[in-house]
Amino acid sequence: MDLDEAPLAEPEDRMGREDPRVARACGSGPPQDLRDPRRWPGWLLMGVAVMALSTGIALGHGLLIAAGLVMAGIGVHLLDHGRGTGGHAPGTRHPDRR
Numbered sequence: 001m002d003l004d005e006a007p008l009a010e011p012e013d014r015m016g017r018e019d020p021r022v023a024r025a026c027g028s029g030p031p032q033d034l035r036d037p038r039r040w041p042g043w044l045l046m047g048v049a050v051m052a053l054s055t056g057i058a059l060g061h062g063l064l065i066a067a068g069l070v071m072a073g074i075g076v077h078l079l080d081h082g083r084g085t086g087g088h089a090p091g092t093r094h095p096d097r098r
Contacts, residue, residue, distance in 0.1 A: 042078030049075055 016023040053068030055061075 039079060042075050045071055045078060046075035 012023070015026070049068050049071035051068075052064055052071060056064030056066075056068055
């Protein structure tokens with residue numbers, strides 16, 4: 001055991017005793033993404049949004065256009081799970097930086 005790993009041995013042993021499933025999961029490789037990989041709800045919502053938006057434009061109905069745009073925004077949010085959700089708003093300073 002290296003000197004760098006010595007402080008971690010005791011918590012690792014305790015974790016193995018308290019919850020062996022978690023200890024096995026931690027030792028099995030890199031952590032997995034906890035978000036659900038299913039993307040069909042986002043695509044379904046995008047399809048409904050496009051239909052509502054196009055119908056609203058064809059009929060000249062503002063509320064239907066607005067609903068289609070809102071649904072499209074929600075659908076894009078559901079599909080765009082590759083980006084991190086943490087952070088700060090664009091153009092603002094990071095709280096740790098001065």
